[in-house]
Amino acid sequence: MKRIDTDILIVGTGAAGLFAALHADPDKKVLMITKVAKDKSDSYLAQGGICVLKDESDYDSFFEDTMKAGHYENRRESVDIMIRSSKETINELIGYGVEFTKKGDHFDYTREGCHSKPRILYHEDITGKEITSKLLAEVLTRKNITILENMPMVDILERENVCYGVLAKKDGEYYTIRANYTIWATGGIGGLFCNSTNYPHLRADAVAIAIRHGVQLEHPEYIQFHPTTLYSKKHGRSFLISESIRGEGAKLYGADGKRFANEILPRDLLTKEILKQMKKDHKPFVWLDMTVLGKETIVTHFPHIYQHCLNEGYDCTKEWIPVVPGQHYYMGGVYVDKNSKTSMERLYAAGETSCNGVHGKNRLASNSLLESLVFAKRAMQDIKTQKAVQSSCDLDDLAKETIEKLPKDYVETYKNIVLNEIKKRKENQ
Numbered sequence: 001m002k003r004i005d006t007d008i009l010i011v012g013t014g015a016a017g018l019f020a021a022l023h024a025d026p027d028k029k030v031l032m033i034t035k036v037a038k039d040k041s042d043s044y045l046a047q048g049g050i051c052v053l054k055d056e057s058d059y060d061s062f063f064e065d066t067m068k069a070g071h072y073e074n075r076r077e078s079v080d081i082m083i084r085s086s087k088e089t090i091n092e093l094i095g096y097g098v099e100f101t102k103k104g105d106h107f108d109y110t111r112e113g114c115h116s117k118p119r120i121l122y123h124e125d126i127t128g129k130e131i132t133s134k135l136l137a138e139v140l141t142r143k144n145i146t147i148l149e150n151m152p153m154v155d156i157l158e159r160e161n162v163c164y165g166v167l168a169k170k171d172g173e174y175y176t177i178r179a180n181y182t183i184w185a186t187g188g189i190g191g192l193f194c195n196s197t198n199y200p201h202l203r204a205d206a207v208a209i210a211i212r213h214g215v216q217l218e219h220p221e222y223i224q225f226h227p228t229t230l231y232s233k234k235h236g237r238s239f240l241i242s243e244s245i246r247g248e249g250a251k252l253y254g255a256d257g258k259r260f261a262n263e264i265l266p267r268d269l270l271t272k273e274i275l276k277q278m279k280k281d282h283k284p285f286v287w288l289d290m291t292v293l294g295k296e297t298i299v300t301h302f303p304h305i306y307q308h309c310l311n312e313g314y315d316c317t318k319e320w321i322p323v324v325p326g327q328h329y330y331m332g333g334v335y336v337d338k339n340s341k342t343s344m345e346r347l348y349a350a351g352e353t354s355c356n357g358v359h360g361k362n363r364l365a366s367n368s369l370l371e372s373l374v375f376a377k378r379a380m381q382d383i384k385t386q387k388a389v390q391s392s393c394d395l396d397d398l399a400k401e402t403i404e405k406l407p408k409d410y411v412e413t414y415k416n417i418v419l420n421e422i423k424k425r426k427e428n429q
């Protein structure tokens, strides 16, 4: 077994992991590990945009829209922190070279379902790629940060509710990674579903590990389905048809050619309406008419969606496209406080894998990139305030013990652990 020592370990190289790393003290050794290649994260896939409090007069309605979408189950303090930190976060992104689409000299703000006002910054329809690739480029310039790819975390090294790092695997060999602090930034859970917009390698590993080690969860049963992914008979990741397309006026139709729902309903409610219509029509999809947006808007604002539809055989500037709901986002997850601390000593979580309460029961569109960044930074800020680590343990013993306890087929076992927990919580609702 090989051993690596670091000050701070970050598991995951999506927006949350990268932003946390960028806020570490430059004299601290930061190691980032990721399951596959460093640019294969959902953060790269975000299309619609990122919310911002563009001026103070929008605070109340931004807050209310977030709460309303979340069925008022959101933690109010977390929502306030996210909104209040949004401008600073956007300015930091711009500082790292992120470009947002402008109209003339000013940013162009768009609107998505459930937003009462346009407050979303975007970069064409590839906002996530623009943000995450610039964050990654910045991370790669930092001498104190190392990234190791194709190195999944398989467990944590835990004793008496203290996290001493993780057990990882690379090229079939186990690695003991000792860290003073560990941050889970492992993203969503879409890999557990057959129809999801997420990368299939995002399989809720951290949630399964949390359950095995008694780390507190919050609402693991709160899962968001996106109402509109492109219906395809091909296997693999479902392609998202961004909500901003409906925000801009696209309409949904049933098999009878009639509209059946308000297209800018919150995601959970619209998903229910679409599933109802599919059942009524005995069809695996409903229709989305984007043609009303006009060719110029489609081609300039949504060039990648336009191209993807063309590749699938649909010219969305001229014809309706078939759409179906797909698993999209995880509101629940590993419980964290407002500083992204889990219930385990020296263990933090940020981004989609964590639940800081911002989204409540249902996420408002374009709040997740912002929430991931704001609370990832807070994790690192909190680590900076911690006194030097005191307790230690025999890591070799702990690593051996951890391997012995690891289920033989841990991949399948972890999946079942999470799905059973979700089922149990749903039944108890």
Ligand SMILES: Cc1cc2nc3c(=O)[nH]c(=O)nc-3n(C[C@H](O)[C@H](O)[C@H](O)COP(=O)(O)OP(=O)(O)OC[C@H]3O[C@@H](n4cnc5c(N)ncnc54)[C@H](O)[C@@H]3O)c2cc1C
Pocket: 011, 012, 013, 014, 015, 016, 017, 033, 034, 035, 036, 038, 040, 041, 042, 043, 044, 045, 046, 047, 048, 049, 050, 051, 127, 128, 151, 152, 153, 154, 185, 186, 187, 188, 197, 198, 199, 201, 202, 203, 205, 206, 240, 328, 329, 350, 351, 352, 353, 365, 366, 367, 368, 369, 370, 372
């Ligand atoms: C198609 C799509 C469109 C979206 N559009 C928007 C949008 O417009 N606006 C918005 O705000 N949000 C959007 N989202 C949601 C948003 O992109 C995500 O919530 C956010 O990027 C999550 O960031 P993250 O860093 O937490 O996770 P990710 O970016 O998914 O990163 C997770 C990382 O963890 C690694 N990992 C996972 N398990 C392990 C393991 N066991 N060991 C080691 N590494 C591991 C992965 O390899 C990856 O590097 C969209 C999501 C999708 C899928």
